[in-house]
Amino acid sequence: MRYSGLRVIAEALTGHKGWKPVWRDPAPQPSYDHVIVGGGGHGLATAYYLAKEFRQARIAVLEKGYLGGGNVGRNTTIIRSNYLLDGNQPFYEFSLKLWEGLEQDFNYNAMVSQRGIMNLIHTDAQRDAFTRRGNAMILNGADAQMLTRDQVRAIYPFLNFDDARFPIKGALAQRRGGTVRHDAVAWGYARGADQRGVDLIQNCEVTGFRIEGGRIKGVETTRGYIGAGKVGVAVAGSSSRVMAHAGMRLPIESHVLQAFVSEGLKPLIDGVMTFGAGHFYVSQSDKGGLVFGGDIDGYNSYAQRGNLPVIEDVAEGGMALMPMLGRARLLRAWGGIMDMSMDGSPIIDRTHIDGLYFNGGWCYGGFKATPASGWCFAHLLATDQPHKTATAYRFDRFLKGRMIDEKGQGATPNLH
Amino acid sequence: MIINHPLLGPRDAQEFVYLGDARLIHRPDGLAEGAAHAFHDYLYLRDNPAGEHRELWYHEQGDRSWLVVTRNTVTHEISRVELARDVARAEGRSK
Ligand SMILES: Cc1cc2nc3c(=O)[nH]c(=O)nc-3n(C[C@H](O)[C@H](O)[C@H](O)COP(=O)(O)OP(=O)(O)OC[C@H]3O[C@@H](n4cnc5c(N)ncnc54)[C@H](O)[C@@H]3O)c2cc1C
Numbered sequence: 001m002r003y004s005g006l007r008v009i010a011e012a013l014t015g016h017k018g019w020k021p022v023w024r025d026p027a028p029q030p031s032y033d034h035v036i037v038g039g040g041g042h043g044l045a046t047a048y049y050l051a052k053e054f055r056q057a058r059i060a061v062l063e064k065g066y067l068g069g070g071n072v073g074r075n076t077t078i079i080r081s082n083y084l085l086d087g088n089q090p091f092y093e094f095s096l097k098l099w100e101g102l103e104q105d106f107n108y109n110a111m112v113s114q115r116g117i118m119n120l121i122h123t124d125a126q127r128d129a130f131t132r133r134g135n136a137m138i139l140n141g142a143d144a145q146m147l148t149r150d151q152v153r154a155i156y157p158f159l160n161f162d163d164a165r166f167p168i169k170g171a172l173a174q175r176r177g178g179t180v181r182h183d184a185v186a187w188g189y190a191r192g193a194d195q196r197g198v199d200l201i202q203n204c205e206v207t208g209f210r211i212e213g214g215r216i217k218g219v220e221t222t223r224g225y226i227g228a229g230k231v232g233v234a235v236a237g238s239s240s241r242v243m244a245h246a247g248m249r250l251p252i253e254s255h256v257l258q259a260f261v262s263e264g265l266k267p268l269i270d271g272v273m274t275f276g277a278g279h280f281y282v283s284q285s286d287k288g289g290l291v292f293g294g295d296i297d298g299y300n301s302y303a304q305r306g307n308l309p310v311i312e313d314v315a316e317g318g319m320a321l322m323p324m325l326g327r328a329r330l331l332r333a334w335g336g337i338m339d340m341s342m343d344g345s346p347i348i349d350r351t352h353i354d355g356l357y358f359n360g361g362w363c364y365g366g367f368k369a370t371p372a373s374g375w376c377f378a379h380l381l382a383t384d385q386p387h388k389t390a391t392a393y394r395f396d397r398f399l400k401g402r403m404i405d406e407k408g409q410g411a412t413p414n415l416h
Numbered sequence: 417m418i419i420n421h422p423l424l425g426p427r428d429a430q431e432f433v434y435l436g437d438a439r440l441i442h443r444p445d446g447l448a449e450g451a452a453h454a455f456h457d458y459l460y461l462r463d464n465p466a467g468e469h470r471e472l473w474y475h476e477q478g479d480r481s482w483l484v485v486t487r488n489t490v491t492h493e494i495s496r497v498e499l500a501r502d503v504a505r506a507e508g509r510s511k
Binding site (some may be wrong): 241300 | 417422428429430453458462469487489491499
């Protein structure tokens, strides 16, 4: 069923009785050519592009819970391509370009909103660093713009410009950045994949791999054994647990990141704003809630809930930046489990087992990567070659000393 | 989270800095055969279990001691706290 304005009007006149479930609920087949483990944004996008762009068939996505119940439905929805390093920026710019055409491509309203993102500047050194970053972005075909203090003030007059510790001196802006309705991304990819014959199998947890002679044969699941030509794992925060079934230890720790939403307010913040120095970032949802967050809690966790000290820290950062925030009530807070990698950058690579592929290490920034991650993972699965924007995302970069460490923090996942 | 410090009693986890898996106590021998691979595994690879996890916490805003905290990564429950010094000695690390 294609969506269109006409269709909405027709349904409105006939009591909305014609809408059908958006995807099937198939029983698993005995085997598939491609089995994708994980029905989050990345797994669903991988299946979609495998079917659509790479013309593959007999594809299944196995999801332990329900589609989109993981981080793809828990994030703060920010998309951007404002990275510095060569290994990253072309990939994220590819992703942003895919976002720009996504809704037409999968015929689903994902509310892609290029409302712009600005990273605030507080010192001369930071301005130099952001100028360099902006130049790197432009060199890689993205957009970037330096804003003066007065330009920031014209947009957000209510900010605390003269904070004693972090006075606002300007910003690095990317106009093409913004937000996207996160659930709709999962649903749009799921629908698009289903329409192209992909089996989306929910309540199906992968509990082991069948490996013979160094080659993958299939996966053990809570719904029985499923044979597979190739298996692609994209399970975000569960990466270490799933890959342990193949005897692998990963350069990844799982950490919890929290997010917050205030009560609905009148339009206040029309873009995305990051206050890195204060460990705080914020945007406003279309319903009016301020959506904000800060740092990860900082210790290994699979709990999908965080602790109070970080809530306090985020609230302090928010109050330092925009004191009026103290008048708003916090409506909801939740957590998601991040696959924090050792250099803060992801992995899209094959493994030492033939036919077993891995996609993970997205840290707190994998939502914006969803389209490119799916495309590049599908490329790898279909052609056995890395996509040209993802050649650096290899396992062996740690052994070879080719880390992609945007922050220069070293092997400290809780600080990336 | 409250960490029951073996010397100081219950302390707020905020006073501590987190390092990670307590296997980091076992730094490989840099002169041994295959040291480059041993250091790669030591520095970058983690078990990252869901469940019981032994981990290093540093009491930065307290007595500056390193602790080995046994904590459940699914419930955040802390079941055991030891001085890292004692653990390292018991595991044959330092003199
Ligand atoms: C609070 C928060 C805020 C964030 N904000 C942003 C942001 O503003 N911008 C941004 O770019 N990124 C953000 N992120 C990060 C982003 O959400 C993730 O990097 C990204 O969603 C991870 O990829 P995914 O969508 O495939 O993960 P998920 O949606 O978590 O998908 C993984 C799926 O695998 C399934 N699974 C796990 N184990 C198994 C198994 N054994 N068998 C079968 N299935 C299994 C899980 O149930 C899950 O559905 C944020 C994350 C959080 C938690």
